[in-house]
Structure formats: structure tokens, C-alpha cells
Amino acid sequence: MKIPVVFAFDENYALPASVAIRSLVEAKAEGTSYEIIVLHGGLGEGTKRRFEALHPIRWMKVDDSLLGGWPKRWHCPMCYRLVMAEAVPDRGKVIWCDCDVVFRCDLSGLFQTDIEGYDWAAIPMERPDERAGIHRHWNGTDTVFTSCCLVADLDHWRRSRFAEKFAQTASLYDESLLMPDLDVLNAAGARIRPLPIDYSVFVRLVTDGASAPEYPWLERMFGTEDLQRAMDNPKIVHFAGPSMKVWLQRLEEMPPLYRREIVRSPFWDHVRERGGAMAFAKFAWHALAYVLTRDQAHRRMAGVYRRCLRGGEQMREGRRA
Numbered sequence: 311m312k313i314p315v316v317f318a319f320d321e322n323y324a325l326p327a328s329v330a331i332r333s334l335v336e337a338k339a340e341g342t343s344y345e346i347i348v349l350h351g352g353l354g355e356g357t358k359r360r361f362e363a364l365h366p367i368r369w370m371k372v373d374d375s376l377l378g379g380w381p382k383r384w385h386c387p388m389c390y391r392l393v394m395a396e397a398v399p400d401r402g403k404v405i406w407c408d409c410d411v412v413f414r415c416d417l418s419g420l421f422q423t424d425i426e427g428y429d430w431a432a433i434p435m436e437r438p439d440e441r442a443g444i445h446r447h448w449n450g451t452d453t454v455f456t457s458c459c460l461v462a463d464l465d466h467w468r469r470s471r472f473a474e475k476f477a478q479t480a481s482l483y484d485e486s487l488l489m490p491d492l493d494v495l496n497a498a499g500a501r502i503r504p505l506p507i508d509y510s511v512f513v514r515l516v517t518d519g520a521s522a523p524e525y526p527w528l529e530r531m532f533g534t535e536d537l538q539r540a541m542d543n544p545k546i547v548h549f550a551g552p553s554m555k556v557w558l559q560r561l562e563e564m565p566p567l568y569r570r571e572i573v574r575s576p577f578w579d580h581v582r583e584r585g586g587a588m589a590f591a592k593f594a595w596h597a598l599a600y601v602l603t604r605d606q607a608h609r610r611m612a613g614v615y616r617r618c619l620r621g622g623e624q625m626r627e628g629r630r631a
Contacts, residue, residue, distance in 0.1 A: 311342055313421045314404040318349035318372075318390035322607040324357055325577040326549075326557045327409040328364065333571055334407075335365045339416035347404070349390040349397050360576040372397050379477050381484050389491050391457065392476040395467035406460040407546070410555070411510075412571055415545040420509060423461050429470070430462040431503035432495075433510045434531065455502050457492040458510045458548050472498065507532045511544035514551060517565050558614050582618045589618045 315334065319327045331346060338344065347368045348361075361367050376393040377385050390397060391406050398404070405421055425431050432455035467473070475498045480490065487493040496502075507528065514522040519541065529537050549556040549568060556568050561583050564572065572578055581588045593615035600608035 311418050311421070312345055313342065313417055314345045314347055314398075314401050315417065316347045316349065316391070316394055316398065316404050316406045317409060318387040318394075319409050320351060320387050321353060321357060323387070323409050324353075324361075325572070325575055326555070328361060328575040328577050329557070329568070329571045330407065330409050330411050330413065331361065331367075332364050332574065333411075334413040334417070337413045337415055339418065342416050342418050344417075347398055347401070349387065349394060351387065363576060370397055376473070380480055384480055384490060391460070391491060392480075392494060393473050394462075395464040396473055398464060399468075402465045403461070403463050406462060408458045408548070410549045410557075411458065412547045412549070412567060413545075414543075414547065420459075420461060420505070420545075423503070423505065425461055425463055425503055428501045428503040429466070429472070429499045430460050430495075431505050432456055432460050433458070433507060434502075434504045435528065454492070454496055455499070455504075456510055457489075457495050458550070459505070459546060460495075461503075461505070506540070507537060508540040508543070508545040510546055510548045511540050512551065513547055513549045513556070513565055513568075515541045516544060516547055516567070555610075558610055560617060582614060585619050589615050593619060 317327060317330065327348075334344065334346070344365070345368060346365055347370055349370050349372050351372055353369070358367065358369060372390050372393065374385070376396050377389070380389070384392075394404070394406065403421070403425070405417055423431050434453050434455050476494050479494045479497045480487075483493070483497070512522065512524050515524060515528070515537075519525070525537070532540070547567060549565075556564055557572060561569055561573070573580075579592075581592060593612055596608045596612035596615065599605065600612055
């Protein structure tokens with residue numbers, strides 16, 4: 311069975327995307343093969359070559375015209391899932407996944423989910439926050455379906471002109487949307503099939519168990535037994551949360567599962583953990599690049615190397631002591 315799996319990212323997300331894709335390929339069962347499709351706005355050839363050392367990739371550059379009528383802030387890989395029916399015109403049923411995940415299982419069972427009569431399938435979550443009121447306005451419930459993992463029939467999306475519905479919703483609500491792609495999907499989808507929680511288990515559930523902040527409301531929605539089963543044996547671990555992105559943390563700060571995966575990435579920079587003159591040079595370069603471009607990616611990386619330098623100094627002081 312050959313399963314199309316769609317991702318989208320830019321150069322700033324190459325590191326976590328490589329972790330996700332490697333784990334996807336290594337977790338597949340015998341007899342399963344993946345067609346990995348990457349939607350992008352213009353990745354460099356060097357980046358593509360490093361990915362293809364992991365697995366053959368079908369690179370699909372997203373035409374700017376597909377987002378031509380959308381508000382400017384929507385022109386980013388995060389929102390490419392909303393136009394993937396047009397960006398990948400020759401595919402029907404696909405799996406979409408975010409890049410901030412680690413796969414722990416084969417996806418053939420997920421791909422075989424029956425979505426006949428549904429707009430797509432996703433994991434439901436009852437969120438006790440300000441977003442619940444927004445979604446009650448749209449669909450009469452407090453249920454929000456995550457956008458991390460979707461099973462979609464792109465032929466149905468094209469027939470139903472979902473790209474137009476997504477664009478209209480984005481233009482209508484724009485600034486009131488807290489998480490644009492997630493909120494638009496929930497607003498436009500009338501018939502969404504629920505998927506098991508196993509396919510998007512927050513990392514804090516895996517590391518912290520019942521003390522994780524998500525545990526109480528997910529227990530109410532899925533029940534103690536199903537939630538515990540997902541925590542004990544997650545099919546996809548989702549590294550989302552309010553804290554710093556996991557791949558921007560120091561190695562020692564990362565959950566062990568991610569730490570084991572990231573050091574094998576062709577994009578992992580070991581200088582980040584050593585400190586020294588090279589780390590200082592990278593900090594200075596990213597800081598200067600941020601001043602010149604105001605690109606937040608450079609600001610984040612300057613912060614990474616600054617923490618790296620502080621960590622190296624603390625290690626040297628510890629050795630002296």
C-alpha cells in the first residue's frame with residue numbers, strides 16, 4: 311500500500327520536518343510505502359538533497375496565486391494545508407501532518423479510515439479556553455478539531471470548493487482567529503469524522519501523565535481508559551504547547567524521545583551544545599541578520615546560541631569547581 315502523506319514547511323522548519331519524516335519512514339510496517347509530498351514556497355536545492363537522503367520526496371511549490379485573495383499573514387506554509395487540494399491536483403485521499411511530531415506507528419490503519427460522507431477526519435478536543443466561544447458560534451459546540459493530523463479526500467475538497475470557503479472564512483474573521491489554520495478548518499467543516507486521540511498525543515501527556523495541564527479536559531472527552539492507553543502507547547507524539555519550540559531548546563532540556571531523534575537529523579547543529587567561538591559567531595550573525603531583516607527566525611536562533619553560550623559558561627564553571 312502506497313500512502314500519500316503531505317507536509318509543508320520552509321527553511322526555518324527543516325530541522326523538525328526532518329525529525330518527523332525520518333520517524334515516519336522508520337515506523338512503517340513491511341508492505342507499506344509512503345509518497346511523501348512537501349508543499350513549500352521555495353526551498354533551496356541543498357535542503358532538498360539532505361531530505362532526499364532520508365527518503366524520496368515529491369516537492370510541490372505552492373503557486374502564490376492560490377493564496378492571492380487571502381490576507382497577507384496567511385501566506386505561509388502553516389496555511390498551505392488549506393489549499394492542498396489545488397496544490398496537489400492529482401491526488402485524492404491523503405494524510406496531512408504537521409512537522410512538530412514524532413511518528414511511533416505505521417499509518418496504514420489511519421489511511422484506511424472511512425471518510426465517505428465526511429469533509430475530513432481529525433482529532434476532536436474540548437478546549438476550556440476563549441476559543442470555545444468562537445467555535446460555539448460556528449458549529450454550536452465546544453468541540454475543536456485539531457489541525458495537526460488530518461485524513462482528507464482532496465477530490466471531495468475540489469468538488470465542494472473548500473479552498474474558496476476557507477478563503478472566505480479567513481477574510482471574514484481574519485484578526486479574530488487565534489490559530490488561523492485550525493480555526494478556519496473548524497469554521498468551514500460541517501461534517502468532521504473524529505479520530506482516536508492516539509494520533510495526536512501531546513508530549514506533556516507522555517512525560518507528565520495525569521499532571522499534564524491537558525489531562526483533565528481530555529479525560530472528560532475520551533475517558534480515562536482510552537486516554538491512558540494513548541499516553542502509554544502514542545501513535546503520534548505532538549510536540550506542541552505554550553513553551554519554546556522543542557527543537558529550539560538545549561539538548562538537555564528536550565524530552566528524551568525528541569533528543570534521541572534530533573541528533574540524527576542532517577540539520578542538527580552540534581555547535582549549539584558546545585559553546586565557544588563558533589557558537590558566538592553564529593549568535594552574532596543571527597543577531598545582525600535580525601537587525602537588518604527583522605525576520606523572527608533569526609531572532610529565535612540568536613536566542614538559541616545565546617543560551618548555548620550561557621550553558622557552556624556554566625559547564626566550564628562546574629568543571630573548575
